[in-house]
Amino acid sequence: MESEQLNKSPEIEGVPPVIEPGHTFASVTDKISAIVLAQRTPRFWYIGFGLSFILVLVLLFGIAYLLTLGVGVWGINVPVAWGFAIVNFVWWIGIGHAGTLISAILLLLRQKWRQSINRFAEAMTLFAVACAGLFPLLHLGRPWYAYWLFPYPSTMGIQPQFRSPLVWDVFAVSTYFTISFLFWYMGLIPDLATMRDQARRRFARFAYGILAMGWRGSAIHWHRYEMAYLLMAGLATPLVVSVHTVVSFDFAVGLLPGWHSTIFPPYFVAGAIYSGFAMVLTLAIPLRKLYGLEDFITLRHLKNMGEVMLATGLIVAYGYLMETFMAWYSGNIYEQYMLWNRMFGPYWYMYWALILFNILVSQVLWFRAVRTNVVALFVIAICVNIGMWLERYVIVVVSLSRDFLPSSWGMYSATVWDYAIFTGSIGLFVCLLFLFIRVLPMISIFEMRELVHEEAEET
């Protein structure tokens, strides 16, 4: 395999290795578990957790206010009946794509470089999907009836309306969350056992022991574990494609110009992977620096992620291009106007900012020097995160603001409560991540040990 060849001669090819040389099983275990168990909780953790927790409080306050008064506290109206809530939902779901992609698809493709980033990418997925799941619930006019979207045995004999993409969403997102959670948890079990063994304090030993579910590391355990993990990866793989495909149906099934488009499923999936990798980079770069994990998350990982971003970014750019072409080629005045409105209407700055952040900025990734430059990658990742959010804003809000009857054209702009819940959701995401790196090994210990073993065998 190409990666193996690269691994054999890193110096000659100038490609960094997936793990820096000189590590043993013990050093890997110590280094990763010490972050949780032995080291003093660093000051930046307190600061970061504190700040994000303040945002969580903002989120809680925003939700309380919203539930008390109604969705009118947001900027939505008729015609723009969906605003930040749906934009954020799609954005978070998109971010939640990287984890499963890295864990499942790259596992099946035997991409070894995934092993040091899969754990927190999966955690990130889980938290992103949790944040995403908040929004469809909160955006309902009567959220206390959200369970009506599930096919439960109602005494009224009523079932959900299965032609609606929103019902498909419910299944797609809840399935995705369940599988992602199981996958993440399964991956954690051997490490939880390690933590149990390493822990000094009684409570920690007890807690990790419960969570490790009696893992002893016997050969039969490992045998069954590997099988189950592979099967799980096989199950999760189609979900990577299906979730965002279904989310894109929310729009594609509608007849609104700017929504009604067959290109949406692939274009949404590519966009999701694009934003997912951007988010992984956004998190990985500061983490490896702060915890001194440069040995495990090497430039190799960053470079590879940059390449994935470049590729998916180009697919997204192709999507934009095709949308533009089809609007012109269709000869449909509504489609043509939709595009004109995106480019030169009242929200023109959103569209051009989107093109800048999503397409133009990532083109610098063609250069190897950029792909191996940590700071540049971080900036690009942030840009892509913003760009992908803008893309959803343009699709949801700008399309709705001007549709068929000019008499009903209107505009949307977010209120302080829109921002409160959006930033609050980011706070929740970050807060959960901080908790995660504090109590669980952020890098898969046993998989790193495997890497050490493989490296040793190869040399």
Place this chain on the structure above:
Amino acid sequence: MTTDTRNPKPSASRLDLGSIRERLACSRGQDYWRCLDELADSEEFHKLLKQEFPQQTAGWNGVSRRDFLRLMGASLALAGLNACGKAAPVDKKIVPYVNQPEEIVPGKPLFFATAFPMSGAGTGVLVESHEGRPTKIEGNPNHPASLGATDAFAQASILTLYDPDRSQVLRNAGRISTWNAFLTAINDDLEAERVIGGGGLRILTETVTSPTLANQLRQLLARFPNAKWHQYEPVNSDNVYAGARLAFAADVNTIYRFDNAEAILSLDADFLFSGPANLRYARDFADKRRVRQGKIGMNRLYAIETMPSVTGSMADHRVALRPTEIPNFAAAIASKLGLSLQSTADPGHAQWIDALVSDLQKHRGASVVVAGEQQPPGVHALAHAMNQALDNVGKTVIYTDPIQASPVAQLASLRELVNDIENGLVRILLMLGGNPVYTAPVDLGFAERLARVPLRIHSGLYEDETSAYCHWHIPATHYLESWSDIRAYDGTVTIQQPLIAPLYSGKSAHEVLAAVAGKAGEASYDTVRNYWRGQKIAGDFEIAWRRALHDGVVAGTAFQPKLVKLKAPSSDWLAASISASETQKQKAETRNAKSEPPNSLEISFRPDPTLFDGRFANNGWLQELPKPLTKLTWDNAALISPKTAERLGLSYQIGARGGEHGRIFVDVVEIRYEGRSLRAPAWILPGHADDCVTLHLGYGRTRAGKVGNGSGFNAYAIRTASAPNNGAGAAIRKIGAQYTLACTQFHHSMEGRDLVRAATLEDYRKNPGFAQHEHTHESERSLYPGFKYEGYAWGMAIDVNACTGCNACVVACQAENNIAVVGKTEVTRGREMHWLRIDRYYKGSPENPQTYHQPVPCMHCENAPCELVCPVGATNHSAEGLNDMVYNRCVGTRYCSNNCPYKVRRFNFFDYSDFETPSLKPLRNPDVTVRSRGVMEKCTYCVQRINVGKIEAEKENRQVRDGEIQTACQAACPTQAIVFGDINNREAAVAKLKADSLNYGLLTELNTKPRTTYLAKLKNPNPEITTAATNGIRTTK
């Protein structure tokens, strides 16, 4: 006591007494006993009792405490009973019917005929009553001014009845008082007046057409021969009567027969929208424009006006002129028609005038020249002369006696009153209705003068600006609460019967006048009935009376045509108005030359299209009703033309939140006129005359109530007696501030989409199928077999050609379907709740564009995009083709609204419906759910009415007859532009319309298969007029 009431600052001991009275009036239930124990022996209480029950004071001194309590106990018990009839919560046990009253079946409404009064004139209405509470106004088909239709004001009047801000108690110097206290208090003053023949008594009313009220006033004047009766309303017919006096030297009422008119010239007359006969005129006008298979012919309307009006928007040719140009223009037309007048100046538009004149002459005896109420008397006189010259009199123009009981010049009448006050002649001023402190011309200084009258009494529906200046405020009864009578535009009398006992302690004008005339306690019913008993009515009175009540008209009361002789037309007619405006202009110019930059504008005051003169300011439905052309809600604005705005550097900015469907920031201007100034937001109105500003009256109220206070600016603040309608010499200055206006549709253009399909009559003759476009999906295949609608298939056809944009349907829909009012802030966010809206589009140059009105209810698409996307199945299709909304099931994803290409769905972003205010509860239509927060709603085709119709038909084992079920919008429409029915019934009117070549669907290319379709708009331009600049549309030659 009597002297005391005039002192606005009562002395200390008085305050005591007042507080006791207040306590007595306020407290109820057990509180009374404790109070009375405490009060019984106090000296003040004896005084008070003397005041309240003079007849019992004689024997009072000897009454024991025990007797007193017995006596008061009885009266308190009765007072408790009194409360039973009111909307106030009753904390006693209630007993259901033992014997069910005849005719009342719970759940089945009854309809009673009465008349809606507006500026004195009546429109016959039928009021829907549910178990004794009126809920909805419908037109009375038997009534000549209604023919079954109603306007937005009549529709909204039901909300005024239940308005919680209505005046509820009689007040004396601001404190709660009683009717008896009032009677006692004024008794001495009236006695004093009687001695001097009422020399100090003045009565100020609004326009009176009521024969009974006029009779009472005449009797009162006989009792007080030196007293005077004044009438004043800010929007009045002074010019109309003055014009008739110029032309005929007689008081004459003019009736137009648009059903016979082929060519119509409107000189600033908004006859389709305002005035006592607007519903009738709109109907007659629209009937002459209906083009159906077999009948191809339309009348032609020429409109000359300053501000684009509803009538102007229907015109085939329209010229926008400044107010001072109109008399001249009229004179030029008149001289071309052969009247010997020398026109003072060349008005331009020579070709236009020639074409118009030849068209009018072509239709001698079948044309109408109609002048607007705001035009000076000379123009009215000219219009009479032109009608005479065109041989229209007796054919399309009919003269009768005036419908007003006493057609005085109201402005002069008010001026006389003010002068009398100034000269100290007025000692008692009784104001029955009206709000002169707010509406009187500002230069009369009415409020300051009023304060000099020693005894001021005001009766009104609200404690308004005028009440604040009065010693006594008497709550008036709403027209649905009391007996009266009223004349329609042609003299037809309707006996107004009450639908409900007065909700509060209201007194009708009849009762107040009876009290002043010394007949206190005479009920309105007796007054009205006794008056009519005295009239010569053929046959048995009782039968005739019942007949009149049932039909809503008193047979044979319409006035007979009257022969009048026209005086020779003279240039002097106009001299007054032209010279007045010229001198005003010169004066202004000289003033401007000195101090102001040369931006002298003309100014024009108009009643507001939704609040009228301000009387509806506290009516939320009317406040939130988008005005026909500007689509503004909750505010008025200084309306100016695009060109003038450019010259003055005025612009607008679309707010980011709400955008074109909500929030528009506009420049605030300072308008200086006749030495007074006013700040107002400037609104650019396409089609407005250049160099002129139009201000709508009725806003800027300070004591209208919770809804009306503080909305808009008060145009009365610069409206003077010398120029109540139009004037010259106003100056406008941008002050640099911005103001937020709530506009429901700011986008003017159709963006090249064929939403309203229009053509000229010529084009239609050549290509009757012009409205049928190529892209229909009839042949499109589907995987699924189509649904077969076997029973009824409900559908609607809306004739865009007949729609005048008058808004009656919008308010009717709101009243029928319990639609919430959301307030200005929510409208600026694009969240108004109207299920039916009227889209307004412009075509052509902004100087004088074509205007289209398109009512948009739910389309009830057969392939409804909303149904597909609802995750919980809260919106479904019925077997009859209705797109039903299940509120209970809705979780509020709003996906349906996003996917609706017509954007007719409305969402309860907050808890918009008022579930709290007790007085609004009886207003609601019991057949329609009141929606709560988080639920989507939309037009249902009035499904509750459909079900009533179906149940009735099923009981009789037959099909629903065509026209039996009318939607609320359809029933209200003055021009019958909305037709609803079963499209499976080939004989149904709606099915026939849908087969017409003018029928088209909105956005049918989306394959939604809408059940609501439209009939294309037709214009009938004069082929001789080709200047695109003056009429804005292309004509085929």
